[in-house]
Amino acid sequence: MxxxxxxxxxxxxxxxxxxxxxxxxxxxxxxxxxxxxxxxxxxxxxxxxxxxxxxxxxxxxxxxxxxxxxxxxxxxxxxxxxxxxxxxxxxxxxxxxxxxxxxxxxxxxxxxxxxxxxxxxxxxxxxxxxxxxxxxxxxxxxxxxxxxxxxxxxxxxxxxxxxxxxxxxxxxxxxxxxxxxxxxxxxxxVVTKNRSQSEYKLINRKFKYFVYLGGMARIKGFEQLVESLEYLDENIRIFFLGGESEYASHGLKRLVRQNLDPFFLKNKRLIDKLKKSGKIIHVGLVDDVFYYYENSIAAICPFSKPHASLPILEAFSVGKPVIVSDVKGMEELVDSTNGVFFINSDPESLAHKINEMSQVTEQDYEAMRTACMTKYKQIRERSDSVTSVLNRT
The missing domain is CATH 3.40.50.2000 (Glycogen Phosphorylase B;)
Structure with missing residues (x-):
């Protein structure tokens, strides 16, 4: 001990x-x-x-x-x-x-x-x-x-x-x-405890569902996700999980931010566009994310900046493919067997890949699901654990 x-x-x-x-x-x-x-x-x-x-x-x-x-x-x-x-x-x-x-x-x-x-x-x-x-x-x-x-x-x-x-x-x-x-x-x-307990009934079978977990964080791809909405097929629905942007609502801090942060006003426009879209199901911050993975075709991870992402591993763990941007590092986990890449900073490219994924044949989709779970199993088998590293220290 x-x-x-x-x-x-x-x-x-x-x-x-x-x-x-x-x-x-x-x-x-x-x-x-x-x-x-x-x-x-x-x-x-x-x-x-x-x-x-x-x-x-x-x-x-x-x-x-x-x-x-x-x-x-x-x-x-x-x-x-x-x-x-x-x-x-x-x-x-x-x-x-x-x-x-x-x-x-x-x-x-x-x-x-x-x-x-x-x-x-x-x-x-x-x-x-x-x-x-x-x-x-x-x-x-x-x-x-x-x-x-x-x-x-x-x-x-x-x-x-x-x-x-x-x-x-x-x-x-x-x-x-x-x-x-x-x-x-x-x-x-992948932590599953207390994260898959929903009894929601949000699914209408005439729609094709996807899940996005980045909230309004710019690096998570919020900007290009919102800009892609107008190019999506009418039967696409996206579960929108995550928090909102936090800016000063009034006073000097807001005035300074408004004049020196070029994204400030654009972000307000993006939020308005998001809320008006009929293709978004706004969920917000939740612990039980696996309900949304399990009821989605794929996870959308449209990162605009390179960083490792737990949602990719979570999606793979339940056999769900991912749609990711081509930022550096994504190829470490994702390939053509378990996901698709879109061109970063190109919302139309993102929409095209979502539409494409919604139309994949059942046979091809099952092959992707199998590849996701195989990849996840390989990662877990080959990866050490933080606990093991600490115990060896």
Whole structure:
């Protein structure tokens, strides 16, 4: 039995959090687990539901000033974001050299391993290592090299110096960090507990159903999904799962965003277009996503930026093919036997592939379903587990 301190940023509800909840439940079976959340965000309530003890960082620095140092190819940047990102570099160093160590001293839990759940919190690695703990970091994001590699090297050198093990959720993420000597690729597990309990009756057999799980996140392909709606056949319906965009609704912040973020006004138009479309079944944030997989022909994953995606694995696990953009890294999981590719930034191409998938013959569709489940089985058989990596550390 090992004692593990899990450090998580505490923000967001998505595939990363789902995988973390499954991991915590698995770790608790044979280990002692305590969770430190940097922010008192929405994720904290979900983590507490696993029965794990959660401590939220007490320092005013994290509550009032700290920002995650996000340097990822799975992100869009405008003037506002660039300013915030440069500010976050300073905060990263303050956390790395002072505040993280101070916060760890407040933890009364006696632990031997620190597990950092995101590359965005690599600033906690130094303090963890100086406390004479084994440090494992989970590379869930595609680290960006940037133009001059300055920010890239800040993160990479910190991980190389202070982390004993690196876990990457894809080979693409592993290659970007380029620390192969200490990296293990572990694909996210598919968590089914409490996620397939619906008794909804939403299905009308005259329609062809698909599922999209990215909400209004731009990197998930929200923009090109909405723009594709006008090109879809009339019998297509899409279950729209996920959260909404969060912008300041009034005041100075809204005024600044409106003038400096070119996507702000466009996003409002996209939301209006989405709500008016008769081809969208708006579901929102739900835990029981497998009802929608099982009642759909395929999962639509129209990512506009490269990143590993749990919905692809979830779809494969129940024998559902996927429709994905041709961004870097998708070929790691998807090929012509288990899905189709469309041209990124081309909504008409996306619509064409959805229409095409809705008309596939029963024989070809069953072959794709078999290929999906075969691929998923191969991934699970060949992939290590986060628990195994932590136990070996």
């Amino acid at each position: 090992k004692s593990i301190l899990v450090i998580h940023h505490g923000q967001g509800v998505g595939g990363g959090l789902i995988a973390l909840l499954g991991l915590i439940a698995e770790l608790k079976e044979n280990n002692r687990v305590h969770v430190l959340s940097i922010f008192d965000g929405i994720a904290v309530d979900y983590i507490r539901q696993t029965g794990a003890t959660v401590t939220v960082a007490k320092s005013r620095f994290y509550a009032k000033f700290y920002q995650l140092f996000i340097h990822s190819d799975a992100a869009y940047f405008n003037i506002i974001d660039s300013i915030r990102n440069n500010k976050s570099v300073i905060l990263y160093y303050l956390s790395k050299y002072y505040f993280a160590g101070k916060e760890l001293k407040n933890i009364v839990f006696d632990y031997e391993i620190v597990y950092l759940n995101s590359i965005f919190i690599s600033d906690w690695a130094r303090a963890s290592k100086l406390a004479k703990k084994k440090v494992v970091i989970h590379v869930r994001e595609p680290l960006s090299r940037g133009l001059f590699k300055f920010k890239y090297e800040i993160i990479r050198q910190t991980i190389n110096k202070y982390c004993d093990q690196v876990i990457a959720i894809s080979h693409d993420n592993a290659s970007r960090l380029d620390l192969q000597h200490k990296t293990t690729v572990v694909y996210d597990p």
